[in-house]
Amino acid sequence: MMPHTQQSREAEERLQQINRRTGRNMPQAVATAVVLIVIILACLFISPTLFAMLVVVFMIPALWELRVDLATRGLRIPVLTLWICSTATLLAVYFCERHVVAMAVGVLASLLVVAVTASLQITLNGRTSQAVADKATTAPDVQARLRDDEPHGRLTQVAVAMFTVLYIPLLASCIIMPITFNGHPVAHAILIVFMPALSDTGGLFAGAWLGRHKLCPTISPKKSVEGLLGSILFAMAGCFAVFACTYEASLWASRWRVPIVAGVMIGVVGTFGDLCASLIKRDLGIKDMGHLLKGHGGILDRVDSILLCAPFICVLLWMTGL
Numbered sequence: 001m002m003p004h005t006q007q008s009r010e011a012e013e014r015l016q017q018i019n020r021r022t023g024r025n026m027p028q029a030v031a032t033a034v035v036l037i038v039i040i041l042a043c044l045f046i047s048p049t050l051f052a053m054l055v056v057v058f059m060i061p062a063l064w065e066l067r068v069d070l071a072t073r074g075l076r077i078p079v080l081t082l083w084i085c086s087t088a089t090l091l092a093v094y095f096c097e098r099h100v101v102a103m104a105v106g107v108l109a110s111l112l113v114v115a116v117t118a119s120l121q122i123t124l125n126g127r128t129s130q131a132v133a134d135k136a137t138t139a140p141d142v143q144a145r146l147r148d149d150e151p152h153g154r155l156t157q158v159a160v161a162m163f164t165v166l167y168i169p170l171l172a173s174c175i176i177m178p179i180t181f182n183g184h185p186v187a188h189a190i191l192i193v194f195m196p197a198l199s200d201t202g203g204l205f206a207g208a209w210l211g212r213h214k215l216c217p218t219i220s221p222k223k224s225v226e227g228l229l230g231s232i233l234f235a236m237a238g239c240f241a242v243f244a245c246t247y248e249a250s251l252w253a254s255r256w257r258v259p260i261v262a263g264v265m266i267g268v269v270g271t272f273g274d275l276c277a278s279l280i281k282r283d284l285g286i287k288d289m290g291h292l293l294k295g296h297g298g299i300l301d302r303v304d305s306i307l308l309c310a311p312f313i314c315v316l317l318w319m320t321g322l
Helices: 002-022 026-046 048-071 079-095 099-120 126-137 140-148 154-180 185-210 225-246 249-255 257-284 299-320
Strands: 214-216 220-224
Touching (some): 026 048, 048 154, 048 299, 099 154, 154 185, 154 299, 185 299, 225 257
């Protein structure tokens, strides 16, 4: 019994060490990831339309998370208007025949409507105030900033609301766009959604086991050069697997450089997206955007690299005819 107890204790210590180095509860993170993968793949194989609806559904709580996080600094965004405009934009991108035109019109109209609504908003509603208070109980920095921050002008409120349109609805449109062209919706969706996640996983493990040289310690102390290289290699391997399983040998063999370019691009841009999200969270004085996804934080914590990679992957697939 003693050796078994000692082995269990050693395994628990190793797991705690991995959790500390990765900054996550790894068992929870893995379980949540498995559930998300099953849901996304089920929607994709049933119908691309169902996948597009799933993007819209995920966007709604993501906007709420961002509203609460910004409210901790006294920044107010019109979340109801954003929900309506964003849903209309994403649905138009998918269902309209001219997808790019629909995206451009939807985003421009959303910017106008959101700017007007943000300029008219005066006070937080009760639910947002309660959500901010709940967040403040777990974050001392938030409590201090709620007391010390000066009120922001309306121009600042409008600018932040318009940034939200560009950050979530516009980039989310680039997740939906690739499933509408060239006849490979499943492969394109896998590249858009799973390759940045695979890249993040590669960077996580490479950084945890091999990380020695800090990439950008002032923004994210856990990011390392070795983690970045792991992100690139994992993304590249995943892209080669998707291309090999999707396209005829004669087609993708003549474009064998595309998975290499995609892997490097996803690894670099995804890491940059993580750093940008870390910078935003540091300015807001919070650790996670939310707590909806166990082991991952909030939805925005999980999709920050996906959102930033989406337009690059979309353009690459369109330019190469894949």
